[in-house]
Amino acid sequence: MNKLTNTGRISTVLVILLLVSLWFFPMWRIDLAAPQYPGGLTMTIWINDIQGDVDVINGLNHYIGMQTIHKEDFREFIYMPLAMMIFIAMGLGVLAWNRRAGYYTWTLLFLVLASLSFYDFYKWEYDYGHNLDPNAPIQVPGMAYQPPLIGYKKMLNFEVLSQPHVAGWCYILAGVILVAITIYEYKKSRQNA
């Protein structure tokens, strides 16, 4: 009796497809603008990589003693794809099992993963922005360079804008769908009871 509705099953497929986009598009983008960089600088974060003007940003950051960014330093780039693959596989399990309980668990897991990811991202940004080389050539007392998790911030001569990229929006949409359908399924189950 606790079988998924058609809507529920379709949403499972949809969520899986949305998550697959993580391998084709960046999740996040951080844009920097300053007068001497007329074209701006962009850093894009993928599920397993970091791209864009990373070298240029690293070159700039040495003045204020920020750590340089290297793909190899992020264990996340191994864990994240793995976690998402397992999550997608579970989604297939939810479809096969076709029970509401499965769907609820899947949603719960998604929320846990998402919270962990954002916490991790924030922690990295905090560390990156605060943990400065004490011997840095330029030291501004009280200044930290933590990029915004999402949104706009002005830091010294740079303006910084942080926002989701294509796959990031897909991911967020997947979360919205999961929560919405969970509520929908829950209501349906109550009606039938």
Place this chain on the structure above:
Amino acid sequence: MKKFLLFSLSLGAVALLPSCKMKTAETAVSGDAASKVYVAPGKYDEFYNFVSGGFNGQVSVYGLPSGRLLKIIPVFSVFPENGYGYSEETKAMLNTTAGLIPWDDQHHLTLSQTNGEQDGRWLFANANNTPRVARIDLTTFKTVEILQLPNSAGNHSSPYLTENTEYVVAGTRFAVPIGEQQDVPISSFKENFKSTVSFISVDKNSGRMNVAFQVVLPGMDLDLSRAGKGPSHGWFFFSTYNTEQANTLLEVNASEKDKDFIVAINWQKAEAYAKAGKGKKMKVQYAHNVFHEEEQSATSTTETEVIVLDPNELKDIVYMIPCPKSPHGCDVDPSGEYIVGSGKLAALIPVFSYQKIIKAIDAKDFEGDYQGIPVLKYNTVLHGEVQKPGLGPLHTEFDANGNAYTSMFLSSEIVKWNVKSLEVLDRAPTYYSIGHLCVPGGDTKKPWGKYVIAYNKITKDRYLPTGPELAQSAQLYDISGEKMKLLLDFPTVGEPHYAQAIAADMIKDKSVKIYDINKNKHPYVAMGEKNAKVVRKGNRVDIYMTAIRSHLNPDNIEGVYVGDEVYFHVTNLEQDWDVPHGFAIKNNPNAELLIMPGETVTLKFVPEKAGIYPYYCTDFCSALHQEMQGYLRVSPKGSNVPLKFGTGEMKAVAANQ
């Protein structure tokens, strides 16, 4: 009464004075000129204007319509401000069979063409004094090849080119003896002196130049030239003077005859003869200098042979067209049908018809020969004469609407006339004494039109005075309407002769921003700071140095001795746009280096005294630019200071080298 009359007369004269004032230059500009040349901050000019540097030996690049100087490209002269001709990598570019020549006289420029239209790939430049032709790459704005010309002197009628850049041409202004015996009396001009025209082939893909063949002509002065296009593709036309063959006081002796010639060369036929082995292989020596992009270094090789064609044996490759009074400019209109000869002492401009020339040649309708070369009849091949155009016609460029613009040196004006009807349409004064002029694309099948730029020979009062030596004066005119309108004066460097202009869109997006460090194959590159090192071999010390904001590595070097040959190979590790580093060291009788991102450049230094020699970055690169410095310790010869280097931490070099 008499007194009163005198008084009133002089009063009258004073009152009349202002109205008797002559017309001045200021009155020539109309109201909306400023808005037409205003390029707002952050906006780009519409055209690149490549302007020959004349006696500075370089090429300068201006933006149009603003007249702003964008860059000086070093070509035939050393350029201490970026190390051209001083760095080990570029010394070979200026090599000749007479050694490194640090200067030349750069007169003419031609942009490469495909199908008779500008293609924005390369710019060719001539050296007048020590005959050479250079090729500049328009992605890097760098001189990448210089070819010396054998059997040549005064390479003036150069580097004009054919409509697909098959050949760049180089004709001699000075006839000189060629071959083995060159120590001859000057008075033996008529028998021993020859003019030559070199046809330099250009590789379609690489641009690499090669002297394909030379046509030897009787001794005279070849002045300017143009290739035929469209129907006349396959022909080349040269103006000549001193066909009197004078070797002294040319001012008088070379102006004796009523007519000199335009030399028409059927280069396609000449090319076929050369390929068929009809030419003579001549032993000569000339330098061929190539800048290799990947190694970022130039090499100079000596070529030893040239194919020479003699029109007295190969009868159907050269013809002479009589042209009044020492012609200078020799220009072909966009249709390829009309050839304009400008006799600089003539009071008219003859225009010849290509079809009539071919007809006369086919009919063998000659009036005689000049030293064995057939001479066509002036009236038979003439399309017509522009009557009373002005005084001293020099050069002609064209717009896209069938009009020609001729510079008049003596009457100091530009004259606009219709090529077909030969009717004078307009004249505009120039300040002062115009030499060359340039319409964007005005020498191609498809002129861009829009502007004509005058490159004046005399400046006088055009700008704030700067002592006896003044800047040169260029002027921009709007030619989009029926009447030419003066828009702008702009000072130029060197002494511009010919110039070319091309739409900015043809070049700007191809412009290289940085050199990819991963493609750097320089033999002395330091790939990353951990590869910075110092190596001694005998008395040669190679310093593999890196530069990145804001330090040089190594910045402390010890164990170098007086008399050592020290080579600073500086690699700029930056990979960001517009972050060059510079390099200079105290008491070095050499120049500085400018090193672009991803590039390696070498500066040689032979210290003559023991002591401490500071070195530093000379291009303001960052907030910590002033900290980007280092010290070289030089010890007396034979002392035992060990070789050590480093930045932060000193590393010793194993002593067994």
